[in-house]
Amino acid sequence: MSENFEVKVDSKSYIPDPAYREQSFLGDYKAVYKEFIQDPDEFWSRMAKEIEWIKPWTKVLEWNHPYARWFTGGTLNITTSCLDRHVKEGRRNKLALIWRGEDGEERVYTYRQLHRDVMRFANALKKIGVQKGDRICFYMPLVPEHIIALLACARIGAIHSIVYAGFGAEALHSRIRDAEAKVVITADVGKRRGKVISLRSIVDDAVRNAPSVEKVIVLCREKCSVELYSEMEEDFYSLLEGVSADCSPEEMDAEEPLFILYTSGTTGMPKGIVHSCGGYATGVHYTAKYLFDLKENDVIWCTADTGWITGHSYIVYGPLSVGATVVITETTPDWPDPGIWWSIIEELGVTLFYTAPTAIRMFMRVGEEWPNKYNLDSLRIIGSVGEPLNPEAFEWYYRVIGKMRCPILDTWWQTETGMHMITTPLGEPMKPGFAGVPIPGIIADVVDEEGNSLPPGQGGLLVIKKPWPSMMRTVYRNDERYKKYWNQIKDYYAAGDLAVKDEDGYFMILGRADDIIIVAGHNLGTAEVESALVEHEAVAEAAVIGVPDEIKGQAVKAFVILVKGYTPSQKLVSELTYHVRMSIGPIAMPAAIEFVDTLPRTRSGKIMRRILKAKEMNMDLGDTSTLEE
Structure with missing residues (x-):
């Protein structure tokens, strides 16, 4: 700065x-x-x-x-703090998890049930050769089996690396390779907004040229369209057949x-x-x-x-x-x-x-x-x-x-x-x-x-x-x-x-800090300008970036999503520009306002201003693997 x-x-x-x-x-x-x-x-x-x-x-x-x-x-x-002690100390039959599917399906797990299922899956992982220190990559929808499997990894000292099940094959592949994952755990499908999204086909692409991967465990939620065909593939529930529900926790050094x-x-x-x-x-x-x-x-x-x-x-x-x-x-x-x-x-x-x-x-x-x-x-x-x-x-x-x-x-x-x-x-x-x-x-x-x-x-x-x-x-x-x-x-x-x-x-x-816009030597935080725009009754969301300006070095450009019922107009552009001027000062006034329907953001909700900036200046977008859209 x-x-x-x-x-x-x-x-x-x-x-x-x-x-x-x-x-x-x-x-x-x-x-x-x-x-x-x-x-x-x-x-x-x-x-x-x-x-x-x-x-x-x-x-x-x-x-x-x-x-x-x-x-x-x-x-x-960590699993003894999350499971064993509750089973021993009076929470055995207390609800640990309540899961609600998109279609209204519901499943519940008590601490006793969750403890038992985690131990069974931990033994199933051991059965296919997973050991302490192995990296296990997850690419799963938010279902109870996801929680069970990651706690099972922690139970036996395997290191989990969860990849959000909305990423594409390339993003998943790069994370599998970097972590040198031994096992990938996925599901055949995820469900979002009434649509069924194939996850297994993305994993199939992602594990190509990933020599560390020995097994892919698939949770079949639909009737799997084809039999699990690869020598690498194992069915989530078939793996649990004949497996003991007792698994001692691996002793892990604090570090x-x-x-x-x-x-x-x-x-x-x-x-x-x-x-x-x-x-x-x-x-x-x-x-x-x-x-x-x-x-x-x-x-x-x-x-x-x-x-x-x-x-x-x-x-x-x-x-x-x-x-x-x-x-x-x-x-x-x-x-x-x-x-x-x-x-x-x-x-x-x-x-x-x-x-x-x-x-x-x-x-x-x-x-x-x-x-x-x-x-x-x-x-x-x-x-x-x-x-x-x-x-x-x-x-x-x-x-x-x-x-x-x-x-x-x-x-x-x-x-x-x-x-x-x-x-x-x-x-x-x-x-x-x-x-x-x-x-x-x-x-x-x-x-x-x-x-x-x-x-x-x-x-x-x-x-x-x-x-x-x-x-x-x-x-x-x-x-x-x-x-x-x-x-x-x-x-x-x-x-x-x-x-x-x-x-x-x-x-x-x-x-x-990298979202600072320096206008004529003055530092502007993007969040401050965005907050001023959102104060206006017509604005639902806003993102601002710095764009090159011959005189000031940088100028402010705003991307604005309007509240339902408002329509873009030059009058509204003038109103918003004036509103920012009155809220922060003349230095913060947007040189341009573009009305948009969506903003690029990460899965965790953070607006990716560098994407807006790259598009504005016809630059390479860089790593976009965490984009929501």
């Missing part, structure tokens, strides 16, 4: 019912944060003791920049890898983020219990897919570690109509709903009448993950879905961080546009390029100053890429995001 930039900070806030704080597991945020600062090792030791260990650790943290070793000498298996998850960089091959057993298990248990405040009778629905870190942490490992009931579904938010998600919340009594700002803005666009048809009184807490939750979406979500009653947990974190890092703890004032404060265990700041802390109201780079247990350990087979995170700014973790703090220490995330 050539200079820092001032950000207009709105101080509006909402205070939740004090009962939320009084009854929460976390309690008084400020007091707990102070305890953490006074003795970080004691804080993390206390959190780690809440999960199951086979052998206790001898040291909480060994930090040798940029490498961390957490819970040195400790051994565990051994649990999984690899690929995430797009701004350029080049996706990065294989490696997470370890002990630190990750501690981080997701802590955040699921103390930030989501999951209670015994809670039903959590995180609408992500397991192909993303959100699904790993807050569909599978976090909620199951706490012993919650988890809802999973293949349904999309607007099919067969935009009421489907609200009907599921009403019918299944969902108490904690965690979704993406993209979905919230889509619901805003179709109107309040859809959620208003359903009884959402079961909701206790609502959350947001992905892009920054702009103030307009916050207000709508709080009023229409939360009924001015449910606190919003707007969470900032990354694939690389493994767990929540910044949010507004229950009971603290909520500020639209601000994710919140660093959670106990995390020291965050906004700094300049040299790592100097910036004052409130001044935008800069978001950093995490100290290591935390669920941090990634490396980039698979590319340690240099890992080191860059810790070597760019002092000895801090550089998140790659821009942020600003207010006087109370609340963080507003402004977007990616």
